[in-house]
Amino acid sequence: MNKKIIGYDAKRIVRNGTGLGSYGRTLINDLAPLMPETNLRLYAPDAGRDDLRNQVELRDNVQFCYPDHLRFRLQRDWWRVKGVVKDLKADGVELYHGLSGELPSGLAAAGIPGVVTVHDLIFLRHPEFYPAIDVFFYKRKFYQTLREATRIIAISECTKRDILYYGDFPEDKIDLVYQSCSTHFNQSVSPSLIEAARRKYQLPQRYILNVGTVEVRKNILLGIRTMAKLPSDLHLVIVGRQTKYQKKLDAEIKRLGIGDRIHFLQGVPNDLLAAIYNQAEAFIYPSRYEGFGIPIIEAIQSGLPVVAATGSCLEEAGGPDCLYVGPDDVDATVAAILSAIENRREMVSITVLPSGIVEAAQRITFAFSLFDHQIIAIEDFRFPEAECVFCVVDKIICDDLLIK
Numbered sequence: 001m002n003k004k005i006i007g008y009d010a011k012r013i014v015r016n017g018t019g020l021g022s023y024g025r026t027l028i029n030d031l032a033p034l035m036p037e038t039n040l041r042l043y044a045p046d047a048g049r050d051d052l053r054n055q056v057e058l059r060d061n062v063q064f065c066y067p068d069h070l071r072f073r074l075q076r077d078w079w080r081v082k083g084v085v086k087d088l089k090a091d092g093v094e095l096y097h098g099l100s101g102e103l104p105s106g107l108a109a110a111g112i113p114g115v116v117t118v119h120d121l122i123f124l125r126h127p128e129f130y131p132a133i134d135v136f137f138y139k140r141k142f143y144q145t146l147r148e149a150t151r152i153i154a155i156s157e158c159t160k161r162d163i164l165y166y167g168d169f170p171e172d173k174i175d176l177v178y179q180s181c182s183t184h185f186n187q188s189v190s191p192s193l194i195e196a197a198r199r200k201y202q203l204p205q206r207y208i209l210n211v212g213t214v215e216v217r218k219n220i221l222l223g224i225r226t227m228a229k230l231p232s233d234l235h236l237v238i239v240g241r242q243t244k245y246q247k248k249l250d251a252e253i254k255r256l257g258i259g260d261r262i263h264f265l266q267g268v269p270n271d272l273l274a275a276i277y278n279q280a281e282a283f284i285y286p287s288r289y290e291g292f293g294i295p296i297i298e299a300i301q302s303g304l305p306v307v308a309a310t311g312s313c314l315e316e317a318g319g320p321d322c323l324y325v326g327p328d329d330v331d332a333t334v335a336a337i338l339s340a341i342e343n344r345r346e347m348v349s350i351t352v353l354p355s356g357i358v359e360a361a362q363r364i365t366f367a368f369s370l371f372d373h374q375i376i377a378i379e380d381f382r383f384p385e386a387e388c389v390f391c392v393v394d395k396i397i398c399d400d401l402l403i404k
Contacts, residue, residue, distance in 0.1 A: 003061070005039045007093040010064065011080060012100045013056065014048025017267075018240075019213075020100045020119065022294070025055050026180055027099065032059045041065050041091060043084055045076035065091070085110050102141055103148040113150040117177075120155075120291025121162040122217065129217045129289075142167070153177045158313030159291045181294050184274040186301035197275035201265055204235040208337060209280035209304070211273070211295040212287065214242045214249070214264070219309065219327055222286040224249060226333040228256040235261045236284075239268050239276065277302035282340040285314065288327050293317040305340035305347040307333065321347060 008028065012020035032040055042064045047053060056062065065087065067079045085106045088096055096107060098116040107114045123130050123138040130138070146167050152174045154160035160174055197203065212218045220238055227236050242264065253259050268276065277283075283299035289312040296318045299306050306322040308314040315324055323340055325332040340347060 003037055003039045005041060005093050007041045007043055007088050007096040009098045010042035010044040013042060014044045014053045017052060021052060023179060024099045026182060029057050032062050036061060045080045082106055088112055103145045105144060107148045114148050115151050116145055116149045117153040118159055118163055120159055121166055122289050124166045125162055126289050151175060155179050155292045156313040156316050158316060179292050179294055181297050182270055184270045185277060185298045189275050189278045193271060193275045194278060197272045203279060206233055207235040207237045207280055208282045208284055209237050210284050211239045213240045215245050217288050219286045219288050221249060221252060222327060222333060223284045224252055224262060225330045227258050227261055229334045230337060235263060237263045239265045241266055280304055282337055286327055290314060303348050305344045307336040307340055
């Protein structure tokens with residue numbers, strides 16, 4: 001019997017170290033062993049970074065596909081937005097999944113069902129965080145994708161609400177499937193790795209942690225201002241790619257006179273990141289708006305109490321036992337951090353991920369038939385009300401999605 005074939009947009013898998021890249025790699029690594037009779041073909045405009053591509057586990061049913069005949073970047077960019085459809089047809093792809101909010105033009109006309117994961121619509125909800133030209137192109141891509149999509153996966157209720165508000169798409173064709181994160185964060189970290197991280201990054205003895213791109217929307221300025229009112233032996237470690245927002249942070253750090261207590265790290269691999277989580281006393285995530293907030297899940301799995309900002313989906317991601325503050329409220333953040341550290345044991349012992357979010361250790365294994373439109377849970381799991389979190393994306397193949 002011929003294997004079924006599902007195609008995936010793999011550009012971010014091979015190019016992005018965090019965020020959309022992590023989502024795609026985790027999804028493929030979790031999905032491939034559950035679908036041994038299905039070929040997963042990963043379509044990327046080029047091979048990208050070796051270190052990222054090699055994070056995708058080698059399996060007989062996983063294959064990368066590149067347009068090797070195209071020499072120039074503009075040709076490869078065009079291939080991803082339109083030309084790939086010809087390759088999908090030639091390869092016999094029966095379903096195509098856009099992992100980063102995009103689907104190629106002409107997919108529906110080619111008769112290939114399309115599923116797209118929409119992570120957030122921040123460019124519509126808060127366009128002030130983006131250059132105007134980026135907002136213009138993101139909007140075009142979003143509305144073009146709506147025309148191509150058979151079903152949409154929203155990674156949170158917050159994102160689903162935004163899709164319904166800004167897009168003309170049937171609600172019954174939008175599936176809520178929470179994100180998962182790497183298994184690194186709920187596994188014990190060896191003493192040698194802990195020591196290696198401490199030496200390499202010169203970690204302070206006591207610190208709270210923030211993980212995420214250093215940009216205006218992520219709002220780590222709140223964390224920096226909070227540090228000025230916390231005990232002087234407590235530091236802040238910030239892990240993430242820096243942007244021009246760094247200049248504003250540097251100026252504020254200098255004004256507050258706390259330069260020796262703020263530590264910026266970039267390019268941290270997952271194993272050492274897990275070791276950095278492991279040594280923190282609390283986690284702060286003051287982002288003004290997110291589609292989900294994966295670092296909160298990483299922190300919870302690492303046994304950290306979490307302080308996050310109100311105003312988007314972070315209460316949804318973190319659940320009722322994390323602490324939440326206004327994104328500009330320094331005094332409330334100081335109180336929350338002190339409370340989180342003091343009550344860490346109690347907070348961590350009662351914190352469970354909200355309904356629908358399944359930790360990497362509690363894998364939900366789904367077997368399903370693409371053409372019978374069924375999903376069958378074949379392993380026990382911790383949260384019986386969960387729909388499917390392990391990016392078993394293809395839950396979306398239900399009812400009217402595929403060939404009848």
